[in-house]
Ligand SMILES: Nc1ncnc2c1ncn2[C@@H]1O[C@H](COP(=O)(O)OP(=O)(O)OP(=O)(O)O)[C@@H](O)[C@H]1O
């Protein structure tokens with residue numbers, strides 16, 4: 319399925335073909351999950367089958383005991399009494415221990431399946447392109463990993479096991495009852511009529527309300543995640559009260575829906591008990607009459623009553639199973655939807671060997687639009703020789719970051735090619751690409767771990783000397799030394815907290831240690847003060863030697879180290895020359911530069 323493929327996320331009505339596609343991909347996933355464990359499932363099923371068979375002989379043995387063994391024992395023949403008592407004991411112990419072993423065994427299988435889903439989901443979601451993540455909010459991603467996996471867990475935990483056990487138990491009980499006393503069995507079947515209607519009603523209701531409950535809880539998660547990821551904006555705009563209010567509405571919704579679900583159980587459960595008791599009373603009444611008339615042994619009647627009572631036990635679980643199945647199914651559909659999302663910037667199947675990259679970049683007849691369709695780069699051509707340092711400037715929204723993201727292949731162009739050393743980026747393996755092209759943005763994200771580890775991310779296996787060297791190169795060494803544990807300071811611990819500018823410097827060191835052929839800096843010095851920026855630029859000059867660089871900055875100080883300036887407007891390069899030539903001219907850049915210089919004094 320493509321990016322614009324089927325997603326029944328919002329419960330919108332799907333066409334027949336679409337529902338079929340959703341069902342098929344969901345089944346395919348289920349099949350893939352079940353295939354490796356089919357032997358274990360067969361073992362599970364056999365265990366439960368034997369356990370239920372052993373469980374069902376109990377009342378039958380009681381019938382034999384009352385009707386035959388006790389009368390014989392009273393006459394002094396104990397043999398049958400011992401036999402039935404022994405058989406009863408063996409069956410009970412056997413059934414119980416098989417059940418116990420089965421539960422552990424099945425749990426292990428289930429956990430394996432859940433592990434597999436979690437693992438696949440994480441791996442795939444992480445590999446999906448930025449385009450996907452911009453469209454699919456983090457709240458929804460989290461919902462897949464939490465709510466949906468829980469629904470499947472529920473089905474596996476309770477649903478699966480109990481359902482098989484329950485169905486087997488009902489069948490065996492019915493067969494046993496029919497065998498020992500057909501009349502009682504027929505009386506019992508009369509109760510199926512009210513049972514059917516009650517269960518039908520129950521299922522319809524719970525299906526409806528469970529669905530509402532799942533939607534409500536997903537909304538809760540999305541709201542929560544949005545508030546917490548945007549917590550700075552929430553505080554800056556004092557939106558706590560408003561958020562709290564809307565959250566409370568959602569919580570109340572969720573609560574009232576759950577209350578409704580409980581009230582449905584409040585009708586169904588007692589309903590089952592009443593029907594069950596009526597059925598057993600009827601068996602007892604008619605059985606009693608037959609006992610008095612001498613047509614029926616009292617032992618058989620006892621067994622019939624025991625069977626009758628047992629017959630209704632699994633009913634509720636069965637009715638519930640259907641719901642667990644429904645919600646797990648819809649979760650599986652959603653998860654399979656994410657798993658089927660194509661990687662929109664896929665790794666090439668037959669990558670072209672990049673070798674030692676030189677850093678020659680070219681845009682050839684590129685056209686680009688984001689998924690919303692608006693063209694950002696119309697017919698774009700650009701050639702950047704290896705080793706050149708480019709300053710890319712232009713108004714806000716001109717498309718500078720878009721260009722940078724195309725070079726780092728966060729996206730592929732809609733039309734045309736971006737090439738590195740005359741090889742289309744589409745044909746370069748991800749591994750080679752990440753080695754050759756590094757982008758540093760304003761975001762400068764630090765992962766949990768130490769400062770040193772964060773720098774070493776740029777070059778797995780880097781020595782401490784290399785780490786220190788790169789930190790020195792960007793002028794962040796003294797700062798890191800001043801942290802409580804130096805390079806071993808944990809960035810998430812107290813004392814390890816660093817400012818936005820310090821984060822940028824650390825991410826610079828990370829880029830430098832990577833030693834890429836192409837380096838892109840998108841507003842990467844925006845959070846630095848003038849002295850730190852100078853320091854970085856000083857370092858840049860030496861470090862950019864022999865490297866292709868694209869530097870995007872609003873502060874025009876960068877142009878002092880650039881070989882060439884590109885001015886971008888509405889997705890087009892409108893000026894392209896040496897900095898000095900442009901400054902001396904009368905174009906857009908000359909104006910920008912003058913305005914910038916005036917602002918400095
Ligand atoms: N993920 C996206 N989806 C859709 N449109 C986008 C996306 N990112 C950017 N755009 C649009 O693309 C255009 C260019 O954005 P871009 O971020 O490349 O501008 P920029 O030149 O880097 O601006 P700035 O100087 O503000 O960083 C803008 O009109 C923007 O609205």
Ligand SMILES: [Mg+2]
Nearest residue numbers: 718719720840
């Ligand atoms: Mg930008």
